[in-house]
Amino acid sequence: MKTHNLVSRLELANITKQYPGCLANDRISITLMPGEIHALLGENGAGKSTLVKTIYGVVSPDKGDIIWNGREVNIKSPSIARDLGIGMVFQHFSLFETLTVSQNIELCLSKSQLNNIGDLAQRIIQLSEEYGLNVDPSRYVHSLSIGERQRVEIMRCLVQSVKLLILDEPTSVLTPQEVAGLFNVLRTLSKEGCSILFISHKLHEVTEVCHKATILRGGKVVDTCVPSEETPATIAKMMVGDLADQDAGYSKKEGTVEVFNVSDLSLPSKQPFGTALKNINFDLKAGEILGIAGVAGNGQDELMAIISGEDERNVKNALTLGKLKIGHLHAGERRQLGMAYVPEERLGRGAVPDMSLTENTLLTHSTGFVKNGLVQWQSIKEYTTELIGKYKVKCHGEFSEAQSLSGGNLQKFIMGREIGQHPKVLICAHPTWGVDVGAALAIHQALLELRDEGAAILLISEDIDELFLLADRMAAVCDGYLSPLVKTEETNIDQIGQWMAGTFINTAVQEAQA
Amino acid sequence: MIRIQARTEPSSLMKVASPLLAIVLTLIFGAILFSAIGKSPVQALHVLLIAPLADSYNIGEMFVKMGPLLLCAVGLSLCYRANMWNIGAEGQLLAGALGGSAMALYFIDSESVFALPITLLAGIISGMAWAAVPTFLKLRYNSNLILTTIMFNYIALYLLIWSVHGPLRDPDGYGFPESALFSDITLLPTLFEGSRIHLGILFAIISGIIGWFILSKTHLGFQIRVFGADEPAARYAGFSSKKLSWFVMLFAGALAGLAGVSETTGPIGQLTPNISPGYGYSAIIVAYLGRLHPIGAIIAAMFMAVLYMGGDLAQIEMGIPVAVISMFQGVLLFFLLACDFFINNRLTFTNQATN
Numbered sequence: 001m002k003t004h005n006l007v008s009r010l011e012l013a014n015i016t017k018q019y020p021g022c023l024a025n026d027r028i029s030i031t032l033m034p035g036e037i038h039a040l041l042g043e044n045g046a047g048k049s050t051l052v053k054t055i056y057g058v059v060s061p062d063k064g065d066i067i068w069n070g071r072e073v074n075i076k077s078p079s080i081a082r083d084l085g086i087g088m089v090f091q092h093f094s095l096f097e098t099l100t101v102s103q104n105i106e107l108c109l110s111k112s113q114l115n116n117i118g119d120l121a122q123r124i125i126q127l128s129e130e131y132g133l134n135v136d137p138s139r140y141v142h143s144l145s146i147g148e149r150q151r152v153e154i155m156r157c158l159v160q161s162v163k164l165l166i167l168d169e170p171t172s173v174l175t176p177q178e179v180a181g182l183f184n185v186l187r188t189l190s191k192e193g194c195s196i197l198f199i200s201h202k203l204h205e206v207t208e209v210c211h212k213a214t215i216l217r218g219g220k221v222v223d224t225c226v227p228s229e230e231t232p233a234t235i236a237k238m239m240v241g242d243l244a245d246q247d248a249g250y251s252k253k254e255g256t257v258e259v260f261n262v263s264d265l266s267l268p269s270k271q272p273f274g275t276a277l278k279n280i281n282f283d284l285k286a287g288e289i290l291g292i293a294g295v296a297g298n299g300q301d302e303l304m305a306i307i308s309g310e311d312e313r314n315v316k317n318a319l320t321l322g323k324l325k326i327g328h329l330h331a332g333e334r335r336q337l338g339m340a341y342v343p344e345e346r347l348g349r350g351a352v353p354d355m356s357l358t359e360n361t362l363l364t365h366s367t368g369f370v371k372n373g374l375v376q377w378q379s380i381k382e383y384t385t386e387l388i389g390k391y392k393v394k395c396h397g398e399f400s401e402a403q404s405l406s407g408g409n410l411q412k413f414i415m416g417r418e419i420g421q422h423p424k425v426l427i428c429a430h431p432t433w434g435v436d437v438g439a440a441l442a443i444h445q446a447l448l449e450l451r452d453e454g455a456a457i458l459l460i461s462e463d464i465d466e467l468f469l470l471a472d473r474m475a476a477v478c479d480g481y482l483s484p485l486v487k488t489e490e491t492n493i494d495q496i497g498q499w500m501a502g503t504f505i506n507t508a509v510q511e512a513q514a
Numbered sequence: 515m516i517r518i519q520a521r522t523e524p525s526s527l528m529k530v531a532s533p534l535l536a537i538v539l540t541l542i543f544g545a546i547l548f549s550a551i552g553k554s555p556v557q558a559l560h561v562l563l564i565a566p567l568a569d570s571y572n573i574g575e576m577f578v579k580m581g582p583l584l585l586c587a588v589g590l591s592l593c594y595r596a597n598m599w600n601i602g603a604e605g606q607l608l609a610g611a612l613g614g615s616a617m618a619l620y621f622i623d624s625e626s627v628f629a630l631p632i633t634l635l636a637g638i639i640s641g642m643a644w645a646a647v648p649t650f651l652k653l654r655y656n657s658n659l660i661l662t663t664i665m666f667n668y669i670a671l672y673l674l675i676w677s678v679h680g681p682l683r684d685p686d687g688y689g690f691p692e693s694a695l696f697s698d699i700t701l702l703p704t705l706f707e708g709s710r711i712h713l714g715i716l717f718a719i720i721s722g723i724i725g726w727f728i729l730s731k732t733h734l735g736f737q738i739r740v741f742g743a744d745e746p747a748a749r750y751a752g753f754s755s756k757k758l759s760w761f762v763m764l765f766a767g768a769l770a771g772l773a774g775v776s777e778t779t780g781p782i783g784q785l786t787p788n789i790s791p792g793y794g795y796s797a798i799i800v801a802y803l804g805r806l807h808p809i810g811a812i813i814a815a816m817f818m819a820v821l822y823m824g825g826d827l828a829q830i831e832m833g834i835p836v837a838v839i840s841m842f843q844g845v846l847l848f849f850l851l852a853c854d855f856f857i858n859n860r861l862t863f864t865n866q867a868t869n
Contacts, residue, residue: 331750349746370733
């Protein structure tokens with residue numbers, strides 16, 4: 001980091017943004033020096049997204065000044081931000097799948113920029129080598145992995161020679177190896193004087209790569225620190241205020257009897273860019289958590305859908321619950337046999353946005369609440385109030401609409417609803433994705449309690465730390481293949497990371513052919 | 515400066531106020547329209563809205579028109595709640611009228627007390643059958659329900675016209691395209707002496723209450739609401755879309771069929787080519803005006819029936835073309851959709867000078 005340059009790259013002074021019913025940013029001041037990698041931390045709803053959108057010109061602040069290279073600026077739109085040299089990589093990429101890398105990059109360049117660059121493809125190859133990005137300009141985006149697409153987004157910023165790069169949770173979609181690669185790119189950029197604003201939930205990454213960190217809570221700056229002098233636990237404490245220790249580490253258990261089994265499951269994908277499932281075999285025992293790691297889009301959604309029955313294709317003999325073949329039953333019948341699901345999408349799938357929490361309880365939990373086809377609303381109301389209390393769901397009451405809850409609180413509610421049915425098998429996808437630290441802790445404890453009561457839990461997650469924390473056995477998916485299953489204690493992050501990248505596939509194919 | 519801003523929560527006030535606001539705006543529009551064609555707007559609105567309720571005969575006629583509108587609208591409310599875009603209430607009504615009439619003609623010399631119930635049942639089953647075909651095509655071959663139900667409206671209409679020109683024509687009717695008058699045994703009893711109000715209006719109001727009961731009290735109704743509000747959630751919960759689609763379509767078909775047979779065995783007393791002045795289409799507006807709520811539909815159907823009556827009166831008393839009524843209905847739907855926009859959005863007034 002170059003510190004001899006005394007003019008700051010970006011200075012935010014008293015940025016304030018009021019949304020209806022919520023003060024998203026409350027007099028936030030931050031200074032970024034050239035070449036500084038600065039982490040922006042905070043629970044969900046702390047105001048991080050609003051702040052970076054303000055810098056990128058998507059949101060205009062009600063009050064406050066933005067000073068860019070010593071000059072006060074008014075960033076009215078993203079194109080002004082790009083002209084100043086501010087680039088942003090969003091959590092959800094904005095690439096056209098049917099175009100090539102260089103076409104995608106060309107789309108966001110102005111005419112004069114294009115003229116300056118000359119041969120765009122050549123420039124991409126040159127930058128790619130310079131920063132070790134490994135981006136081929138002639139490839140079509142739909143053929144790229146998530147990590148590669150992210151590098152295209154970063155390349156898009158580099159081509160415009162950014163002075164400030166904003167990354168919104170960049171590592172949530174990457175394998176450990178890809179994360180290491182990304183960090184190398186960030187360090188190179190930093191050495192060249194490019195400042196980086198880095199939003200993340202993963203605290204050990206922040207301590208690893210960031211020079212400074214600003215912690216937001218409730219729209220305000222509550223603390224700043226030098227991450228290398230802190231531990232993830234102390235930073236977590238700053239984020240949530242008074243949190244019980246984060247790295248508690250949970251005891252591992254061994255499952256007892258097999259309750260659920262997937263055997264020889266192969267299934268072509270329904271969608272053109274989906275992933276086919278290839279000869280998947282695993283068993284799930286009572287009283288254990290089986291974690292499946294994998295980068296998004298490697299067959300997890302397809303596996304979830306066929307197990308839950310939302311994918312209505314008949315796979316009669318591939319799925320066994322207890323001693324019963326269930327592959328031909330529809331989703332409702334499988335639920336009645338004791339299966340429950342926590343989907344990745346909370347609002348719109350796990351809960352109906354404009355229905356009350358009471359109604360959303362009935363969505364999947366009807367046993368005992370329906371008599372002769374009639375709904376027993378009074379008892380559901382009472383039960384829902386109980387759930388809200390038990391799982392500390394922050395809301396006005398059982399009458400609150402699902403969409404009025406924050407992501408973390410809604411997830412606690414959904415988790416409580418599914419666990420409350422005492423399922424034999426719980427399938428759980430990305431349970432703490434985008435959830436703040438406090439809610440994540442509550443969700444983890446709920447899952448472990450359910451395991452200790454003897455339920456079998458299948459945990460699909462992209463968060464490898466979470467899997468190591470919770471899972472008793474682990475496997476990884478890659479390109480629709482499932483790796484061997486191992487006890488969590490007998491593996492390590494490197495092996496799982498390699499499996500996520502598909503190193504087990506060749507042997508798996510050979511075995512299948514043998 | 516006026517700006518449109520999304521509300522953080524949908525306004526429950528606007529949910530109720532929107533239909534009322536739409537009606538007021540429609541009336542203002544109507545007043546301007548009547549002035550433009552040289553009629554007194556005050557007199558025209560009086561004839562349209564007040565005169566239909568001015569004497570007991572007119573009120574009775576209003577209820578006669580309200581019956582079929584309400585029966586169709588209750589069924590459609592359930593369909594639309596479940597995202598089944600059934601535009602075929604008109605055809606299901608005509609099919610019910612046709613099937614019921616054939617049965618009534620079969621009983622023309624009968625004295626049996628079962629003749630009327632069986633006739634009504636024939637109408638109901640015909641309406642259900644007419645709804646069943648497009649439903650099957652949608653579920654089996656994924657055909658577009660809007661298109662198939664509209665096509666089935668025309669098929670029903672021409673089938674009915676063919677029937678009264680052919681097999682069901684009154685042999686003693688001097689060649690007029692009408693069936694014979696039904697026997698008294700198959701006519702719906704009137705509720706009041708000297709009025710044409712018949713049992714059909716009771717069927718309609720009961721259907722509204724049943725519809726409300728299904729939606730708010732039963733698990734089936736809950737599933738219908740989830741399906742309409744959020745289909746992925748319904749799939750996630752494991753609700754069967756097939757079962758629900760069949761239920762709402764057959765329910766709507768049954769009610770529309772009952773509306774049809776109640777018309778022919780009620781005020782008309784025979785099968786004629788023009789038994790419906792578009793009740794099945796107007797019922798779509800009634801369903802939306804009633805917020806897809808069966809009880810709301812009762813009030814909305816009453817309003818629409820007044821408009822129908824008023825249209826007849828305006829034609830007789832002021833020479834206003836009957837097409838004005840269709841336009842009134844269209845404008846009403848237009849304003850309703852426009853007002854509904856403000857359930858999720860609002861206008862904010864900001865002072866530009868401070869910026």
